[in-house]
Amino acid sequence: MKEVIHNDYQLTDEIGRGRFGIVYRCYSIVSGDSFACKSIDKRLLSDPIDRECLQKEPKILHILGGNPNILQIYRLYEEDDYLHMIVDLCDSPDLFDRISARAGVFSEPEAATIFLPLISSIGYCHRLGIAHRDIKPDNVLFDSSGNLKLADFGSAEWFGMNERGTMTGVVGTPYYVAPEVLSGREYNEKVDVWSAGVILYIMLAGVPPFYGESPADTFDAVLRGNLRFPTKIFRSISPEAKDLLKKMLCKDVSRRFSAEQVLRHPWVVRGGETRSMADLT
Incomplete structure (x- = not known):
């Protein structure tokens, strides 16, 4: 059965925006811990290269997992039109x-x-x-x-x-x-x-x-x-x-x-x- 992000995380305010999606502050419904959710609208990815990047980034983040100075990915949810990545919350100025x-x-x-x-x-x-x-x-x-x-x-x-x-x-x-x-x-x-x-x-x-x-x-x-x-x-x-x-x-x-x-x-x-x-x- 396909996992649904809203069963596990509550998305709140928008904290960032890019070409293909929005970054939200969110928290785990079970633990209450805070994270960020990078939600990408797949309908905006008409270029094959952009689609490849979309699939590649979560895989690379998984490979790099564990380093304290690299953004960590915790969960990945894929819907028909959106891809949601649950990552570290970085709410200080970049x-x-x-x-x-x-x-x-x-x-x-x-x-x-x-x-x-x-x-x-x-x-x-x-x-x-x-x-x-x-x-x-x-x-x-x-x-x-x-x-x-x-x-x-x-x-x-x-x-x-x-x-x-x-x-x-x-x-x-x-x-x-x-x-x-x-x-x-x-x-x-x-x-x-x-x-x-x-x-x-x-x-x-x-x-x-x-x-x-x-x-x-x-x-x-x-x-x-x-x-x-x-x-x-x-x-x-x-x-x-x-x-x-x-x-x-x-x-x-x-x-x-x-x-x-x-x-x-x-x-x-x-x-x-x-x-x-x-x-x-």
Whole structure:
């Protein structure tokens, strides 16, 4: 017998909205625990690629289940016209809102407290052969306790199922997408490292590293990959932070750090607490 969501969960107020559905706050009728319900209207999915993403995301979330910094899926209900996913309730401002509220400028230790769980979750995905492919502040959520939750795996891909470990397809978001994705070539999971590097740059500088007046201009800037550290903005940023950004935002994929290498970088290991100038000389 088909399970009916309203037998198990009470949906209350709307807390988010996307192209294909609505996110509601809900609670379990049995336990009273609070969750979020992502309800997707399947009638809006005319594109086969969108339909594939709809089927793929719950499977990937199940595979990634158990990591404290990745959105957890608890139940899945499928109706004729809707798909409902019961997931972690993340009702604190997401990273996009947090960056917007403070003009994007975080101290290095503040940025590190967000960056460490983010890159840790990315590394966990990569170890399981999954690339997120749309890392951006809007997809970095926080629960009521302030715990980071990487979300929205609709564009994710199993690169581990490919012998060469590569993927194709132009997916992602202007400002954050890696240059090799835009070039139309095959690429690997390091596209996520690039995107995380863009987020770190924005948190420290308040501006994106690659941008233009239009999406097309932004894509051109990304393709050039000419990383700069304007003196006025980066005067107070440590050499270690800039070194990490250079290794993440490296256009040469063979030289770009992996997520595991990022986790071992001194800036990350010390949580953004940089050494004194005497230690650096």
